[in-house]
Amino acid sequence: MTRSFTSATTIDDALSALAGGARPVAGGTDLVVGARQGKAPLPDAIVAIDRILGLRAIDAPDGGLRLGALVTHGDIVASEDIRTRFTALADASAIVGSHATRAQGTIGGNVMNASPAMDTGGPLLCLGATANLRSASGERSIELDELWTGPGSTSARADELLVALDVPSPAAGTGSCYVRLEYRRQMEIAVVGATAVVTVEGDRIVGARVAITALTPTIRRAPEAESALVGTDGAEDAVEAAAAATAAASTPISDVRGSAEYRRAMAAVIASRAIISAITRARGGSVPIPASPALHGVT
Amino acid sequence: MKVAATLRVNGTDYPVELDPHVSLLKAVREELGLTGSKEGCDDSECGACMMLLDGEPVNACSYLALQAEGRDVTTVEGLAGDEEVGPLQRAFLQQAGVQCGFCTPGMLVSATTLLRHKPDPTEDEIRIALSGNLCRCTGYRGIVRAVRQVASGDVPPLARAPVHEDATPPHHAG
Numbered sequence: 039m040t041r042s043f044t045s046a047t048t049i050d051d052a053l054s055a056l057a058g059g060a061r062p063v064a065g066g067t068d069l070v071v072g073a074r075q076g077k078a079p080l081p082d083a084i085v086a087i088d089r090i091l092g093l094r095a096i097d098a099p100d101g102g103l104r105l106g107a108l109v110t111h112g113d114i115v116a117s118e119d120i121r122t123r124f125t126a127l128a129d130a131s132a133i134v135g136s137h138a139t140r141a142q143g144t145i146g147g148n149v150m151n152a153s154p155a156m157d158t159g160g161p162l163l164c165l166g167a168t169a170n171l172r173s174a175s176g177e178r179s180i181e182l183d184e185l186w187t188g189p190g191s192t193s194a195r196a197d198e199l200l201v202a203l204d205v206p207s208p209a210a211g212t213g214s215c216y217v218r219l220e221y222r223r224q225m226e227i228a229v230v231g232a233t234a235v236v237t238v239e240g241d242r243i244v245g246a247r248v249a250i251t252a253l254t255p256t257i258r259r260a261p262e263a264e265s266a267l268v269g270t271d272g273a274e275d276a277v278e279a280a281a282a283a284t285a286a287a288s289t290p291i292s293d294v295r296g297s298a299e300y301r302r303a304m305a306a307v308i309a310s311r312a313i314i315s316a317i318t319r320a321r322g323g324s325v326p327i328p329a330s331p332a333l334h335g336v337t
Numbered sequence: 338m339k340v341a342a343t344l345r346v347n348g349t350d351y352p353v354e355l356d357p358h359v360s361l362l363k364a365v366r367e368e369l370g371l372t373g374s375k376e377g378c379d380d381s382e383c384g385a386c387m388m389l390l391d392g393e394p395v396n397a398c399s400y401l402a403l404q405a406e407g408r409d410v411t412t413v414e415g416l417a418g419d420e421e422v423g424p425l426q427r428a429f430l431q432q433a434g435v436q437c438g439f440c441t442p443g444m445l446v447s448a449t450t451l452l453r454h455k456p457d458p459t460e461d462e463i464r465i466a467l468s469g470n471l472c473r474c475t476g477y478r479g480i481v482r483a484v485r486q487v488a489s490g491d492v493p494p495l496a497r498a499p500v501h502e503d504a505t506p507p508h509h510a511g
Contacts, residue, residue, distance in 0.1 A: 043357035070399040136469025141393035224468035
């Protein structure tokens with residue numbers, strides 16, 4: 039049971055608290071819910087970081103994107119720049135939880151909770167985001183596939199705080215999309231999810247990144263799917279080959295939301311929808327945000 | 338160890354002493370005695386506990402009460418402002434958007450948020466926005482009608498509210 043609670047207004051205050059053994063809370067939408075569900079008790083000591091000034095900013099340094107750790111999913115969905123250039127991230131944040139979750143839940147909390155089913159993980163990974171971690175002794179930036187080490191676990195030390203995510207500027211001709219299989223329209227967790235980020239030059243796909251969600255212990259890219267797309271014109275056979283490669287890369291579990299067999303079968307379906315929509319967007323076509331559930335034939 | 342704090346709820350400051358793990362929902366219901374907000378699932382699934390925090394929705398069962406210090410909390414009791422019953426609440430009554438009433442406080446807060454961001458939502462937009470709020474009685478039809486009615490600006494005063502012809506709740510046991 040939690041014995042101490044402090045509220046930090048500066049990064050330094052938060053870092054001191056972390057160095058003293060406290061754990062951070064921002065929107066509480068994972069930490070507090072997890073405690074209610076009995077997943078993990080609330081930490082002994084909590085430092086609330088939601089009032090740290092300056093960590094809720096969306097900036098575009100050098101044409102890229104810098105998301106402060108306290109940027110909410112609602113902030114992301116409302117950002118025209120993200121909707122335009124980092125569309126898959128907007129697809130994902132638009133379907134996290136309900137509007138209450140999106141108003142309180144932060145991108146930093148989402149990333150550090152390290153769920154293999156998190157919606158924003160695939161888009162951030164495929165868009166090349168790095169996590170900026172800070173501690174009393176300095177700072178470092180690491181790739182997300184180095185950060186996520188397993189379901190709910192990261193390589194960040196207990197005294198490190200995620201302060202920002204940095205995303206490079208996508209190349210011209212890039213389109214992206216995140217799609218998930220879902221049973222409920224709000225407060226849902228991905229049964230299966232897929233992200234595609236595709237760059238086109240003329241008719242050709244010259245760059246592709248594909249990631250799978252809720253299909254492996256951590257969200258990961260599927261290189262075989264990516265190579266199946268690069269150099270092609272993105273026609274049906276290439277998309278089918280890439281989708282089959284994502285299913286082959288999947289090692290899903292069976293749980294209350296779906297059997298492993300069902301998840302693997304759906305991986306190809308969901309991946310092909312994400313890939314087709316990313317290609318459409320890369321070529322200047324329109325796909326609604328969020329892409330789920332519009333692509334599933336539900337309005 | 339309890340921590341002294343002040344919670345500002347519906348415009349009133351309440352001094353409280355709370356254990357750090359206490360949720361905003363529990364503090365508001367049990368310390369402040371405002372029992373409009375409900376605990377349905379205590380798991381952020383059902384939305385019965387939904388309140389506004391600085392004008393934005395929060396599932397109060399999953400939010401630490403101490404984090405709300407210095408913020409404006411609005412519960413269903415404060416939605417109507419100076420009115421006894423606001424337009425959205427009158428529309429819920431008129432359209433029979435209420436049966437047992439347990440989900441209603443969260444539905445009202447959720448619909449208030451929707452209408453603030455999107456004053457004239459389509460039926461589909463209403464259904465999507467309210468999908469984080471579960472109702473086990475009415476089947477949502479009356480609730481959706483009520484939100485549409487407010488959006489259309491056609492909400493009569495409470496005393497004269499006729500009942501919608503399609504608004505009779507289904508008769509079934511349990």
